[in-house]
Amino acid sequence: MAIGQFDGLHLGHVSVIRRALEMGRSLGLPVAVLTFHPHPKEVMGKGDYEGYLTPLRDKERILEELGVDYMYVGEFTPDFSKVLPADFVANVLLPLEVEAAVVGFDFRFGFMGEGTAESLGPLSGGKIAVETVSPFLLDGEKVGSSGIRAALKAGDAEKARLWLGRPYRVQGTVVGGDKRGRTIGFPTANVDPSGHYVTPAKGVYAVRFGLGDEVLDGVMNVGVKPTFTDGSVKPTFETHLFDFDRSIYGEEVWMDFVRYIRPERKFSGIDELVAQIAKDAEEARRILKG
Template sequence: MKTITLTYPLIGVGETIPVQRQILAIGQFDGLHLGHVSVIQRALELGRSLQLPVAVLTFHPHPKEVMGKGDYEGYLTPLRDKESILEELGVDYMYVGEFTPEFSKVPPSDFVTKVLLPLQVATAVVGFDFRFGFMGEGTAEAIHSLSGGKIDVKTVAPFLLEEEKVGSSGIRAALKLGDAKKAHRLLGRPYRVRGTVVGGDKRGRTIGFPTANVDPSGHYVTPAKGVYAVRFGLDGEVYGGVMNVGVKPTFTDGSIKPTFETHLFDFDRSIYGEDVWIDLVQYIRPERKFSGIDELVAQIAKDADEARNILNG
């Protein structure tokens, strides 16, 4: 898959990217959850049947981040994660539209004539609630008419799971409650945070539970503070572990930025500077302050046993 950044308006686009007739799925697609995947799978099916390449047009930064509106609290899938998942799905091109305050004012007609038509879109595939252009004035149906009939449009119905519409807001809400299992069901995979192992206070090693302190590589949605059973990916290997998300209230230094600290099972080597990923498997308990080291150590041992049982279950 090739990733291409687009800046509005697309002037001379054919000179800079390999433009050809293509199927284009359009959307923010934060999370690339089961609903989003159903849209992209429809585009892939069309591409195969018409023997045309399939592309996805997404936008970065998130419109809510740029405009400072709504309930934006981070990404479910930062751009690197989104790119990896789309490649696994078999998408040919990922177009990243640069979202700016100026772009937010582009009317629907200009979006069609100055973005979609230059990309030679044969069919646009969108979700049931797709809107575009200034103030969301453009509808899916309008793409066909605004393109002078040159672009067909396919709208994909809501994806329902146990009679619940799958959406990014539901996943965010589940993570804020620590419901890693529900987030997994709606995403179709565990919620994953990527990052780099950085130095910490090294207190875990002195109490018999060394931890890997991971600095997230993107602005992820932070799950509820607490303890989780997790799987931890490093150098192509997967390890089990127990992770605390929070501010370590027993030894607080006043920091309010949550840390991601994982004790890995059956693991004993230095991995500072390594790029890793963490999959949330199950929430165990909320973060809390302990009266001292002995109480903390006893609880960590209990949490580790519970996490092992969860992961082996």
């Protein structure tokens, strides 16, 4: 069993899970991941929590793709945060018949994070073998969820992709918008996210857009459309798909953030906005061809 929050399932997390998969194969055991939901930072109101990199449904899909047999989800509540490390081992891990646990170098568990990788084995009475995986470094930096969040907030979709090992993806459903894009020659798919995702920096992105078995190219604006609103509305995800003209309202889709093109800004009028969207679309086509 690999144990951790694993929000993002980035390269560091994947190194822990792959080690569990290797051990499972060598020991002839099924491999499970134990994660927690909601995020402890969300429940406790601490730290830099502003949404998920991988909401639960996304996490389940990625773990299945990695070859994990079971995903257990511990419901994180204020009461659960007070569970002592010894009780967590006795009442959660041992009843699941965990024989070997794989954790990251910074793994903590139980009340006030008092449980450590070093204490896990002894607390199980020696029934659980424990292996700790070292930090995953890229260019000398430790890959972590907080760094990915910071990259997304700064519009650095490329760094987020490098650390995640794949583009940052938001899934959702195409919903009706104000239909203004169609009137100016750039119809857009307005996507309502299916989970509480980290919202990247407002601005324009080159994206890949998944619709069923199709993968389409497009240019997306994340933001509040300041040319038409006072900026107080919730950010929207609106994608203009290239060479595409079908109604896809109600469809479940995904959007991969490939590269940030420019920040969102307010234009003096429709003509200036249309000219800029045309430039953005041309730039996004160039990026996605590369």
